Amino acid sequence: MSFDVSQVKRDFPIFQREIHGKRLVFLDSAASAQKPQPVIDALVRVYSQSYANVHRGIYTLAEEATAEYEQAREKVARFINASANEIVNVRNTTEGLNLLAYSWGEANIEAGDRIVVTEMEHHANLVPWQQLALRKHAELAFIPVTDEGELDLAALPPLLADGKAKLVACTMASNVLGTITPIKDVVRIAREAGAVTVVDAAQAAPHIAIDVKEIGADFLAFSGHKMCSPNVGILWGRHEMLESLPPFLFGGDMIRSVRKYDSCWNDVPYKFEAGTPSIAEAIALGAAVDYLTALGMDAIHEHEVQLVQYTMEQLADIPEVHILGPSAERRGGVVSFWMDCAHPHDIASILDEEGVCVRAGHHCAQPLHTRFGVQATARASFYVYNDEADVDALVAALRRVVKLLKR
Amino acid sequence: MNGDLYREQLLDHYHNPENFGVLEDPDIDITQENATCGDTIHLTAKLDDEGRISKVMFEGHGCVVSTASASMFTTEVLGKTPAEIEAMQLPDIQQMLGGVTLSMGRVKCAMLPLEAMKKGLQKLAKSA
Ligand SMILES: Cc1ncc(COP(=O)(O)O)c(C=O)c1O
Numbered sequence: 084m085s086f087d088v089s090q091v092k093r094d095f096p097i098f099q100r101e102i103h104g105k106r107l108v109f110l111d112s113a114a115s116a117q118k119p120q121p122v123i124d125a126l127v128r129v130y131s132q133s134y135a136n137v138h139r140g141i142y143t144l145a146e147e148a149t150a151e152y153e154q155a156r157e158k159v160a161r162f163i164n165a166s167a168n169e170i171v172n173v174r175n176t177t178e179g180l181n182l183l184a185y186s187w188g189e190a191n192i193e194a195g196d197r198i199v200v201t202e203m204e205h206h207a208n209l210v211p212w213q214q215l216a217l218r219k220h221a222e223l224a225f226i227p228v229t230d231e232g233e234l235d236l237a238a239l240p241p242l243l244a245d246g247k248a249k250l251v252a253c254t255m256a257s258n259v260l261g262t263i264t265p266i267k268d269v270v271r272i273a274r275e276a277g278a279v280t281v282v283d284a285a286q287a288a289p290h291i292a293i294d295v296k297e298i299g300a301d302f303l304a305f306s307g308h309k310m311c312s313p314n315v316g317i318l319w320g321r322h323e324m325l326e327s328l329p330p331f332l333f334g335g336d337m338i339r340s341v342r343k344y345d346s347c348w349n350d351v352p353y354k355f356e357a358g359t360p361s362i363a364e365a366i367a368l369g370a371a372v373d374y375l376t377a378l379g380m381d382a383i384h385e386h387e388v389q390l391v392q393y394t395m396e397q398l399a400d401i402p403e404v405h406i407l408g409p410s411a412e413r414r415g416g417v418v419s420f421w422m423d424c425a426h427p428h429d430i431a432s433i434l435d436e437e438g439v440c441v442r443a444g445h446h447c448a449q450p451l452h453t454r455f456g457v458q459a460t461a462r463a464s465f466y467v468y469n470d471e472a473d474v475d476a477l478v479a480a481l482r483r484v485v486k487l488l489k490r
Numbered sequence: 491m492n493g494d495l496y497r498e499q500l501l502d503h504y505h506n507p508e509n510f511g512v513l514e515d516p517d518i519d520i521t522q523e524n525a526t527c528g529d530t531i532h533l534t535a536k537l538d539d540e541g542r543i544s545k546v547m548f549e550g551h552g553c554v555v556s557t558a559s560a561s562m563f564t565t566e567v568l569g570k571t572p573a574e575i576e577a578m579q580l581p582d583i584q585q586m587l588g589g590v591t592l593s594m595g596r597v598k599c600a601m602l603p604l605e606a607m608k609k610g611l612q613k614l615a616k617s618a
Contacts, residue, residue, distance in 0.1 A: 426529075426553035428599060432495060435593075445528055458528045458551070487496050488554070490505050 085382040088470045094119040094374075095468050105438030108476045113258050113286060113417050113464030114442055115308045118371075122311055125370035129363040137362055138336060138353075152362055155369030156352075159317055162372045163303070164294040169325060171318040171352040172360050176285040177207040179304030179318035180252075182355065183281055184211035186331040187302075187324075188250075191279070194220040197248040199278070201226040201234055201264075202454050203257045206447040208283040212252055226253070226269075228454055232260040232408035236268060243276035251278045255287035255303075259448045259462065260407055261391065261414030263291065270300045279324075285309060288317075289466070290387060290415045292380035295319055311467075312371035313364035318355070325351040332357035375467075383467055387416030390465045390474060394418050397478045403485050407455055416465035419446070421457050422481075424489040430461040433487060437480040494590050500558040507557055509547045509564035520610035524556065524602050526595070531560055533606040537614075543567045543575070548603060555592070555599040562586050563603040572611045578604055 092098050095117045098107055109117060135145040137152045153167070160167040173179045188211075192198065198212045202225050216223040224242050227235045234253075242248055251273035255266045270280045280300040284293060289310035295303055301324045308314040320328070330337055330348055337357040339347040348354045375383065392411035395418065398404045403423045408414060422430060427443035434441050442462045445452045452458060463477055516534035523530045531550040538544040546564040550556075566586050567575055583600050584590055592600050 426551075428553035428555065428596065429496075432593070432596065444526055449528065452528070488501070488504075 086378045086386070086467070088386070088468065091119075091378070092468045092470070094121070096120060096123070098468065102438040102440075103436055105436075106476070108437075108439040108473045110463040110465065110469065110473065110477060111440045111442050112289075112309070112466035112469075113446075113462065116289060116311050116466050117468065118311055118313070119374055121374050122313070122367050122370045125367040126313060126363050129366050134363065136359055148362060148366075151366045151369075152360070155366045155372075158369040158372045162293070162376065163288070163319060164296050165319050166322065168351055169295075169319055169322050171320065171325070171355045172365050173304075173316040173318050173355075174361075175308070175314060175316035176283060176304045176306045177316075179302075179316050180208055180281070180283065181211045182318060182331045183302055183304075184215045186328045186355075187279065188212075188215040188219075190329055192216075192219045192221050192249055195247065196221040197224055197242065198222070199224050199226065199239070199242050199248050199251040199273070201253050202228040203232075203234070203260060203262065203264075203448065203451050204252070204254055205258050205283065205285065206449070207285070208252055208254055208281070209450070212250070221249075222247070224248070228260075228451065232257070232262050233413070234262070234264050234269070236265060236272075239269065239272050240276075243273065243278060246277065248273075248276060248278045250281065252281040252283070254283040254285075255293075255298075256284075256290065256415045256417075257408070257448075257451075258286045258417065259419045259446050259451055259460065260409065261417035261419070262409055263287070263413060263415055266298055266300075270298055274299065286415060286417070289375070290380075291384045307364070307368040307371060310368075310371055311374055312368040313361070315361050315364045315368050317368075320351075322351065325355070328355075330354050330357070334358050336360075378467060384415075386467065387465050388412060388414075390469055390471070391416055391418060393471055394463065394465075394474045394477070397474060398481070401478070401481055401485065403489065404481060407457075407460060416469075417462060418464070419460040419462040421460050422484065425484050427459045427461040429488060430481070430484055433484045434461075434477070434480045437476065437483065439476050439480045441477070494588075495555060495592075495596070497588070499588055500554055500590075503558035503561040504554045507548075507561035509545075509561070510549060511547045512549055513545060513547045518607070518610035518614055520606050520613065522602060522606035522609060524552075524598055526598055529553070529556060529599075529602070531556065531602050531606050533560075533603060533610060535607065535610065540571075542569050542571055544569075546607075552602070553599055555587075555596050556602045559583060559587060559600045560603040563607070567607065572615070575604075575607055575611060 288305035431443035
């Protein structure tokens, strides 16, 4: 590990507060991450020094805001090895995926076509495709998940063999199992069969290095708020794919010229950025990218693998705890579990009394929970600011759950 | 702070719920889902000749709050009219649970049995 976690923790002002008189142990970063001071500073600086609407004014302030907004786009592009004109600012991953389901989906999916997703998708990368399939009378097919929580990749080629599959949408990392999927293989197999590929990188971008050229997909989406930024989303698309797509939302900024009865569209990515964007948030995402890049994405991943390994070792000593998903080296910083003696709501409530924040529920992945025969799980997820002391607090609090609720 | 949620009284109801099961030939038969976690409660009930609740049973796997709430609810509402149940609100449930204050996230768990009963009574009124 090549960064000092205690120093990193000090970068996040929220860790100065207490919960119920206890130290804050934040283990819900998979839902949304905390923000470091440089990101907060970036927001404050924009609003106090260089805020104006972008792409419109020809006065100094507007030009400064526009320049910063575009510089942030370039930083995001470098972060995933893409070009700036392939980076579309959206609200979040969900909006990016819906953009594709409407813009690409309406133009390309017909009755009888097949859309392939996986059993481990977050609802954000399932429901838009499910509803597209229902609208178009297309078929929705699933790559199954094995008992170990891995994608059953052998099931993919048969779904592509008849040439009816037009799209394969797959997560890069599961928000429940933690599984890091073999995304390059999925994309390669899908593209060889002529299918368009969409990658949900919401749980990947904050935690592992992403190189869109290496992955080779057509589209990839992620959310800034899960990677230390305010809430902006990014949709990346290969330039020629973005060029070929019709716009999704219409209005200001996305047009080149408007006549009374027809209009011409602006170039990509602006064609997809209708209306005033989240300007300061997008600029602060640039600061978040700088922050994570300075820590090093490989070091972040390594740090999380170590924490997950330690967590799984510690939890193995509590027989009432059952962990879903693969071994530590095959996952990101997510550990979901259920307990014989306690409902996830009670786990989360009792942990909260100890200052430990975990999530309870189906984590927007109901079909996956059904697959494993559980209604809900509790989830601990880790990020750059978590350390072994946080895991120890989790484990101690779970022992308290057992003590309180086991009869 | 949820500390008082895990007092003995609620835990007793959680571990040994009253009226757990399904009534035969019920007047009310309703299943209600808690959208935040997917938990369901299956509530069956009978009314007496005056239209008052005379017997309630429930089944379903839930958390301490929803299970204890359902268990206590099955006796709390005995003898009540549909109008009286329709008028019940969160403070009534909190009082039933022994005066606990529920955090926002747990309100839905506690309210699940009451919501199910209200829905069941509305269904019954419509079918009458
Ligand atoms: C794998 C995955 N995909 C998509 C999303 C949706 O992200 P957002 O809510 O930012 O749109 C999430 C967030 O929970 C996620 O974990």
